[in-house]
Amino acid sequence: AQTVTQSQPEMSVQEAETVTLSCTYDTSESNYYLFWYKQPPSRQMILVIRQEAYKQQNATENRFSVNFQKAAKSFSLKISDSQLGDTAMYFCAFMKIAYSGAGSYQLTFGKGTKLSVIP
Amino acid sequence: DAMVIQNPRYQVTQFGKPVTLSCSQTLNHNVMYWYQQKSSQAPKLLFHYYDKDFNNEADTPDNFQSRRPNTSFCFLDIRSPGLGDAAMYLCATSTKPGQGARPYEQYFGPGTRLTVT
Numbered sequence A: 001a002q003t004v005t006q007s008q009p010e011m012s013v014q015e016a017e018t019v020t021l022s023c024t025y026d027t028s029e030s031n032y033y034l035f036w037y038k039q040p041p042s043r044q045m046i047l048v049i050r051q052e053a054y055k056q057q058n059a060t061e062n063r064f065s066v067n068f069q070k071a072a073k074s075f076s077l078k079i080s081d082s083q084l085g086d087t088a089m090y091f092c093a094f095m096k097i098a099y100s101g102a103g104s105y106q107l108t109f110g111k112g113t114k115l116s117v118i119p
Numbered sequence B: 001d002a003m004v005i006q007n008p009r010y011q012v013t014q015f016g017k018p019v020t021l022s023c024s025q026t027l028n029h030n031v032m033y034w035y036q037q038k039s040s041q042a043p044k045l046l047f048h049y050y051d052k053d054f055n056n057e058a059d060t061p062d063n064f065q066s067r068r069p070n071t072s073f074c075f076l077d078i079r080s081p082g083l084g085d086a087a088m089y090l091c092a093t094s095t096k097p098g099q100g101a102r103p104y105e106q107y108f109g110p111g112t113r114l115t116v117t
Helices: none
Strands: A003-005 A012-013 A020-021 A025-026 A032-039 A047-050 A066-070 A074-078 A088-096 A105-110 A112-117 B004-007 B010-013 B020-026 B031-039 B044-050 B055-056 B064-067 B073-080 B086-093 B112-114
Touching: A003 A088, A003 A105, A003 B004, A012 A020, A032 A066, A032 A074, A047 A074, A047 B073, A074 A088, A074 B112, A105 B064, B004 B086, B010 B020, B020 B086, B020 B112, B031 B073, B044 B064, B073 B086
Parallel strands: A012 A112, B010 B112
Antiparallel strands: A003 A025, A020 A074, A032 A047, A032 A088, A066 A074, A088 A105, A088 A112, B004 B020, B020 B073, B031 B044, B031 B086, B044 B055, B064 B073, B086 B112
16 A cells, blocks of 8 residues: 655745645555645645656646655655745645556545645 | 536535535546545545446445446435535546546546535
8 A cells, every 4th residue: 555645734935935845655666656736725626746657857847846756755846936826735646557447546645735825 | 618517515414314416527537536535634535437437445434325327427425424424525537548648637626515414
């Protein structure tokens, strides 16, 4: 079974500053994806960024980037130029990739980090 | 815009009274999921449909059932809700290999917040 650990229950950052959210995971799988999802207050969860485990290059999406350290099983999210709209709960998630069909797509979430962007 | 829709957004039911939550999608995705998210906790997968194939998580209580009459709709039935079932219920969808450009990514609906009185 996989586990995902987010050690920072809450964080805050000043608007326009940079913040890094931590995530570690434990798995014996070699083929998997890692995700960061954002859940704003009272709004739906949306995907922020995805990383394939077989790729060494860190994923980036505009102001969001990850630091993927496969050997250390670490997957942190960096938010640059923080904006008020970044205020949300952020979930790190793991997905094992299996090609047999049923059961292939289970997301295992961490407990989340509540990020507040301060004006 | 293609999306995942959940109705109702808020549902109040009485202890022991059956309740059904619905999810519909216009994404034409093959896979649909139901998650339970209790306050300040991570979403927990209850079950998912891979096309018409139903996949139940081992620790999902028998009190929770699901139906998927067609590709677009999926229902979550709670046969006898208890106070511990009060939570946000999230529906999500995803493609499968060969269907779309970005498989495995899950698209979430806004959720239904269930209150049990």
